[in-house]
Every structure is written in C-alpha cells, then in structure tokens.
Amino acid sequence: MSRFLNDVPRWILIAFWIAGNIGMFVYAYLKYKNGIEYYYLRVLIGDALCWARASAACLNLNCMLILIPVCRNLLSFLRGSLKLGCTKTIRRQLDKHITFHRYIAYMICLHTVIHIGAHVFNVERMFVAHEGISLTSPDKVKELQSALSILDDRSTAQTYVNPVRDSSESPSLFALKSLAGVSGIIVTLALILMVSSSTEVIRRSYFEVFWFTHHLFAIFFIGICIHGLQGIVRSQTNIDVHDPEFCHDKPDQWNQIPECPIPQFAGSSPGTWQWVIGPMALYFLERCIRFFRSQQKVIITKVVKHPSNVFELQMKKKGFKMGPGQYIFLHCPKLSYFEWHPFTLTSAPDDDYFSVHIRRVGNWTNDLAKACHVDEVEFKETWKQPRVAVDGPFGTATEDIFSYEVDIFVAAGIGVTPFASVLKHIWYAKHTTNAADMKLKKVYFFWICPDMHAFEWLHDLLKYYDRQMAETGSTDFLKYFVYLTRGWDRNLAKAIVLHDEEIYDPITGLHQKTHYGRPNWDQIMPSIAKDHPRTKIGVFFCGPKVLSSTLHKACNQHSIAGDTVFYYNKENF
Structure with missing residues (x-):
C-alpha cells in the first residue's frame, strides 16, 4: 500500500x-x-x-x-x-x-x-x-x-x-x-561543463562554479536552435x-x-x-519575476550570531507572504551581482518578519557574515547592513503538514531549519480559536546531530515548547527526540550517567533526554504505528541522501494496507 x-x-x-x-x-x-x-x-x-x-x-x-x-x-x-x-x-x-x-x-x-x-x-x-x-x-x-x-x-x-x-x-x-559542426561542438562543451559541475561535490564545495557554469544553458539553447539552419x-x-x-x-x-x-x-x-x-518563454518570464523581485526593497532588521558557525538574518519586505517550511533565494549585490543562494525560512508565517539561519561553510556565506557584521559586538543599524534581494518564497512538501492526523519530522544537522518554521506555525495554529478544526493531533520530531554543539542554536525554541506544553497541559501533542551520533568522550559519558536521573538532560538542558547513536527506524516505526492504528501519517525529512533512503525504505516496510500508512515527503530545493 x-x-x-x-x-x-x-x-x-x-x-x-x-x-x-x-x-x-x-x-x-x-x-x-x-x-x-x-x-x-x-x-x-x-x-x-x-x-x-x-x-x-x-x-x-x-x-x-x-x-x-x-x-x-x-x-x-x-x-x-x-x-x-x-x-x-x-x-x-x-x-x-x-x-x-x-x-x-x-x-x-x-x-x-x-x-x-x-x-x-x-x-x-x-x-x-x-x-x-x-x-x-x-x-x-x-x-x-x-x-x-x-x-x-x-x-x-x-x-x-x-x-x-x-x-x-x-x-x-x-x-x-x-554551422552544424561549430554549433554542435559549442553545445556539447556547454553540456559537459553544466553536467560535470552539477555533481554533489562541486555543488556543496564550490557552489559558485556550479552557479556560473549552469548559466551556459543560454548558449546551449541558442546553439541547438541554430544547429540545423x-x-x-x-x-x-x-x-x-x-x-x-x-x-x-x-x-x-x-x-x-x-x-x-x-x-x-x-x-x-x-x-x-x-x-x-x-x-x-516560461523561463524568461520566471527570470523577469526574479528581476522584479530583486528590485523590491528588503530590510535586514536584526542579525543574530548563533553557535556552530550559524547566524540568523531577520528581514522584512512589503507584501511578503510565506507558508511553513518554504524557502527563498537570497541575493547580495555587494558580494556578487549574479549569485542567488537557496535558504529555508526558519520563521513562522505568523511572525512579523521572515528569517533564515545560515551556516558559514563557503566563501559566499562567510563574506555575507562579514558584510552583515556578524562577528562585531556592537549592534549595527539597519542602514549599515548590505542591500539584499529575495526571490520567493517557494513551496515545499511541508505545506501538507496539516493534511495528516500524525506528523513525523526528521531532520539531520542543519536540515532542522525548515522544521523550526513548521513547529512554530503548528504551535500557533494549535492555540488559536480554530484549533478544534485542526486535523493534526500529534507531532513526533527527530533531530539527528553529529555533535552536541549543533544543538545549541535551537535550544531556545525547544525550551519554549517545554514550558508551553507544561503550562497548557498538552505534553502529549509534541514529542521530540534528539540523537547525538558522535562528539562524546569517556568523561562526557560519565557525566551523562551521573546525571541520568535528573529531570533535564545534562547535555541539552531539555526536558526530554538525548539519545546517543542513530535512531533504529525498525523499532520506532512499528511503535508509532501501534499507537496510531488506521491512521495516515505524514513523514517529512530534510537531510542527507543516505538517511533519506533509509527512512524512505522504513516508511514502505512498516506501512500496513488498510491500517497505518506512512507517507514519505522529502525537502528538495
């Protein structure tokens, strides 16, 4: 099924x-x-x-x-x-x-x-x-x-x-x-450069190379149109x-x-x-829309430095409307006139601003951090921030979160960014006057991190949910599970054992305890299916391809025709 x-x-x-x-x-x-x-x-x-x-x-x-x-x-x-x-x-x-x-x-x-x-x-x-x-x-x-x-x-x-x-x-x-020979050679060379620069290694490590070579598509299409003249x-x-x-x-x-x-x-x-x-013609219209949006004024209202080389940009733009977990393309003319980079929105649609969390992993992101004065202690006024342009927002699978009775969110590392927005929006929807009509009744959130420092920038949000769930008596609505896959030593292991009986986790300070290692989906999925019989469950994932494949197979394997079914959704941008 x-x-x-x-x-x-x-x-x-x-x-x-x-x-x-x-x-x-x-x-x-x-x-x-x-x-x-x-x-x-x-x-x-x-x-x-x-x-x-x-x-x-x-x-x-x-x-x-x-x-x-x-x-x-x-x-x-x-x-x-x-x-x-x-x-x-x-x-x-x-x-x-x-x-x-x-x-x-x-x-x-x-x-x-x-x-x-x-x-x-x-x-x-x-x-x-x-x-x-x-x-x-x-x-x-x-x-x-x-x-x-x-x-x-x-x-x-x-x-x-x-x-x-x-x-x-x-x-x-x-x-x-x-003409056929010359145009054919040019088209072939353009195709080779575009395809070779689209590999995972190039895109992750040298995004600018991927970005510029992919714009050879213009030469490619001109070449194929004149090839037969x-x-x-x-x-x-x-x-x-x-x-x-x-x-x-x-x-x-x-x-x-x-x-x-x-x-x-x-x-x-x-x-x-x-x-x-x-x-x-459709793509030309697409680029015209992007150009029009690039001329619209975007104000950086706040810059927040987070641990683990992550910084947050809070922005405002007239007429900007977003959905939970959507993403935008960000452009900074001061750094490059041509480059647009995709980032997931971490704010909720109900916030009076929109924000992105950016990890400093390449030349462009590091240059943007410097331009936004991230490392400077003194707050910089809005007019001192660089001009940026925003294209989007664009829809993703998370737009369907309210279409299921139960949601499972799985994030790996920085892949948690769309779920920061989603969790905020769900929590707001649950506590509005229309909450009784909301189809979604239960949320499971799994965050898999490579080291304990990766937890830090999301602590405030999760601690806020801890307090709110305790105050409102809705502790069963959201269950989150943080998995630490590496980054501990013998001394840390002893500290974990000594503080295991305490109410709050000794590593994250959260109410729900940290798990060590990787989640065993062959145990987790049947357990959730048992708790929610005859239910359509939406599984939403953002993270690396290897984990995506494992989770996808688990969804297929543990679904039962006519009973509990796991619908797999993956973030792609």
Missing part, C-alpha cells in the same frame, strides 16, 4: 517519460529508414542517418522538458492550484522537480552521445561516397554514390544531396567550417516525377528518360526552436 503511494506514482511518471522517448525515437528512426524522400541520402550514409535523426528527435523532446522543473514560480502556482482538487499523492510529485530535472539531463547526455557518434559515421561516409570508394558495396551502389556526390547547385537543374563539396579537405576541417540533412523534393526506387539503378540515364529527371534536394528546415520556444 505505502509502496504504491510513495513510489509507484513517480515510477508511472518516469515510465510515461521513457515511453515518450522510446516512441519518439522509433517514430523518427522509421521515418528516416523508410521515407522515400530520404532514399538517396540513405544510399550515401546508410543507417547512421536514422540513428542521428532519431536521437535528434529525442533531444528536442527532452530540451523542451528540462526547463519546466526549474520554473519554481510555476511549480509553486501549480502546487497551490492542485490543493483545490487533487490528492496529496499527485502534489507530492512536484517535490521531485530537481530529481526529474537531473533525469532529463542524463537523457540529453545519452542522446547527445548517440547523435554525435552517428554523425561521425555520416561525415566519413559522405567523403567516401564522394570519392567513389566502397569496400562492401557492389559496383552499382558505388556508381550511384558517385552520381549523387557529383550533383551540385551550380546549375538551376541540379541540387546537391552530399554536403561535402570538396573531397580533398579533411572531415575535421569540414566539420569546423560548417544550414540544412545539411537533405531530402528529395521531386519524388512525384523521379521515383528513386525505380531510378536508383539508372544513374547514367538520369535526365535522358522522362521517368528519371535529375533528382532535386532541399535541406530540412530547423525545427528545434518550435519545441523549446514555449519552455524558454
């Missing part, structure tokens, strides 16, 4: 996409394999023509699709619209937009390899045909290839089919002199008066018998632009 809910919708979507690629490939392959207008071109270069054109058709399809998953404003609009009449299962597929973007990029790489490989054979065979050399074909085929290759457009009665006009030059020089692939235009299946064995009689006039050819008109113009 849960496997169907968590995985199968994504598999169905991917299956439709793969089927579309297969269908497009087969259709184009058969078109160029059997199309009579390409008969003479196939004589020259064989089946490599079919492979090149079929892969080109799939490239058109995927280049059309690849921009849509990164149109974040469009996706946020769709997420909001789908709430009106669609199930959570359909909406949750929008959370996979970056994953789908990667899949499409991999498919583009695959078809690019096929396309380039096929055209390498095509160019070589065009030169061979021009020279009248054939090691495998009978003499009649060699004669036909030679007759086709000497056709030219110097006379109004002839048009060429073999684009190689000078057989004395090298194939490499021919490629470099043609030269019309190197040429089809016969007079098949109504010159039947190639009848005339192919009579090249010496062309233009001498009425049935076989000189065959006429014309280059195929470029069609890639027709595929990509719509998504390009």
Whole structure:
C-alpha cells in the first residue's frame, strides 16, 4: 500500500517519460529508414542517418522538458492550484522537480552521445561516397554514390544531396567550417561543463562554479536552435516525377528518360526552436519575476550570531507572504551581482518578519557574515547592513503538514531549519480559536546531530515548547527526540550517567533526554504505528541522501494496507 503511494506514482511518471522517448525515437528512426524522400541520402550514409535523426528527435523532446522543473514560480502556482482538487499523492510529485530535472539531463547526455557518434559515421561516409570508394558495396551502389556526390547547385537543374563539396579537405576541417559542426561542438562543451559541475561535490564545495557554469544553458539553447539552419540533412523534393526506387539503378540515364529527371534536394528546415520556444518563454518570464523581485526593497532588521558557525538574518519586505517550511533565494549585490543562494525560512508565517539561519561553510556565506557584521559586538543599524534581494518564497512538501492526523519530522544537522518554521506555525495554529478544526493531533520530531554543539542554536525554541506544553497541559501533542551520533568522550559519558536521573538532560538542558547513536527506524516505526492504528501519517525529512533512503525504505516496510500508512515527503530545493 505505502509502496504504491510513495513510489509507484513517480515510477508511472518516469515510465510515461521513457515511453515518450522510446516512441519518439522509433517514430523518427522509421521515418528516416523508410521515407522515400530520404532514399538517396540513405544510399550515401546508410543507417547512421536514422540513428542521428532519431536521437535528434529525442533531444528536442527532452530540451523542451528540462526547463519546466526549474520554473519554481510555476511549480509553486501549480502546487497551490492542485490543493483545490487533487490528492496529496499527485502534489507530492512536484517535490521531485530537481530529481526529474537531473533525469532529463542524463537523457540529453545519452542522446547527445548517440547523435554525435552517428554523425561521425555520416561525415566519413559522405567523403567516401564522394570519392567513389566502397569496400562492401557492389559496383552499382558505388556508381550511384558517385552520381549523387557529383550533383551540385551550380546549375538551376541540379541540387546537391552530399554536403561535402570538396573531397580533398579533411572531415575535421569540414566539420569546423560548417554551422552544424561549430554549433554542435559549442553545445556539447556547454553540456559537459553544466553536467560535470552539477555533481554533489562541486555543488556543496564550490557552489559558485556550479552557479556560473549552469548559466551556459543560454548558449546551449541558442546553439541547438541554430544547429540545423544550414540544412545539411537533405531530402528529395521531386519524388512525384523521379521515383528513386525505380531510378536508383539508372544513374547514367538520369535526365535522358522522362521517368528519371535529375533528382532535386532541399535541406530540412530547423525545427528545434518550435519545441523549446514555449519552455524558454516560461523561463524568461520566471527570470523577469526574479528581476522584479530583486528590485523590491528588503530590510535586514536584526542579525543574530548563533553557535556552530550559524547566524540568523531577520528581514522584512512589503507584501511578503510565506507558508511553513518554504524557502527563498537570497541575493547580495555587494558580494556578487549574479549569485542567488537557496535558504529555508526558519520563521513562522505568523511572525512579523521572515528569517533564515545560515551556516558559514563557503566563501559566499562567510563574506555575507562579514558584510552583515556578524562577528562585531556592537549592534549595527539597519542602514549599515548590505542591500539584499529575495526571490520567493517557494513551496515545499511541508505545506501538507496539516493534511495528516500524525506528523513525523526528521531532520539531520542543519536540515532542522525548515522544521523550526513548521513547529512554530503548528504551535500557533494549535492555540488559536480554530484549533478544534485542526486535523493534526500529534507531532513526533527527530533531530539527528553529529555533535552536541549543533544543538545549541535551537535550544531556545525547544525550551519554549517545554514550558508551553507544561503550562497548557498538552505534553502529549509534541514529542521530540534528539540523537547525538558522535562528539562524546569517556568523561562526557560519565557525566551523562551521573546525571541520568535528573529531570533535564545534562547535555541539552531539555526536558526530554538525548539519545546517543542513530535512531533504529525498525523499532520506532512499528511503535508509532501501534499507537496510531488506521491512521495516515505524514513523514517529512530534510537531510542527507543516505538517511533519506533509509527512512524512505522504513516508511514502505512498516506501512500496513488498510491500517497505518506512512507517507514519505522529502525537502528538495
């Protein structure tokens, strides 16, 4: 049951996409394999023509699709619209937009390899045909290839089919002199740089490299649009008066018998632009919205330095509205005119400001901390803070937190940031006049940290919940579990044992005790399922991929059809 809910919708979507690629490939392959207008071109270069054109058709399809998953404003609009009449299962597929973007990029790489490989054979065979050399074909085929290759457009009665006009030059020089060759090389280099700089290591350690190289997409799309302008692939235009299946064995009689006039050819008109113009327009609109937002005034009202190299920016912007756990893109022109970096909002929609917590892990975040005077003791007035721009907010899976009776939040390290916002918003909603109508009745919060210092900046919020739950008598509404995976020694272990009987945890100072090691989901999930029979439970995760995979499998494994079901949701941005 849960496997169907968590995985199968994504598999169905991917299956439709793969089927579309297969269908497009087969259709184009058969078109160029059997199309009579390409008969003479196939004589020259064989089946490599079919492979090149079929892969080109799939490239058109995927280049059309690849921009849509990164149109974040469009996706946020769709997420909001789908709430009106669609199930959570359909909406949750929008959370996979970056994953789908990667899949499409991999498919583009695959078809690019096929396309380039096929055209390498095509160019070589065009030169061979021009020279009248054939090691495998009978003499009649060699004669036909030679007759086709000497056709030219110097006379109004002839048009060429073999684009190689000078057989004395090298194939490499021919490629470099043609628009298709030059644009193809540029497009391929841009694709290699974009894909290679998108690896996890580059994005995490050298975000600026990823950011700038990914903007080569503009060159990529211009290149693919002009790639076919030269019309190197040429089809016969007079098949109504010159039947190639009848005339192919009579090249010496062309233009001498009425049935076989000189065959006429014309280059195929470029069609890639027709595929990509719509998504390009959508993305252009996306960037226009970003530019408009970048001109709107954002005021940094407060800067707070937290432990563990984390600092908080509290900001205000006219008309800014957010949902729980959403994220924004932050831009500081003083540091870079082009760079926008994503950060999860840690404030609640009910606050009179919006905030982000930023960990200083790279050049940009360290430079931003310096620009905001984070390390200075004296408070700096608002007018002394750098100008920043904000794009967003954008929706995430956490928008569905109130759609379940029970929520499980799992955060690893700094992945706790979206849940700071979510917990604030839930607590506010529970204590409003509409609390009785709230579907959500129970929240479990698991925070997995690599060292005890990572706990510190969230202490105040969790301590606040400790006090509020005690005062309001709602201690059962929120249960949180802090896991320390490393960072303790023998002395600390002794201190933990000595203070184990105390009310508050000796490490965090919280009412609920810290656990040491990693959570055992095979024990936790059945226990929660037992406490909440016949319940739909939303599991929301933000953290590394390895833990995500483990938690995803646990949700599938411990769901029971017709009983308790765990719906897995992962933060992606």
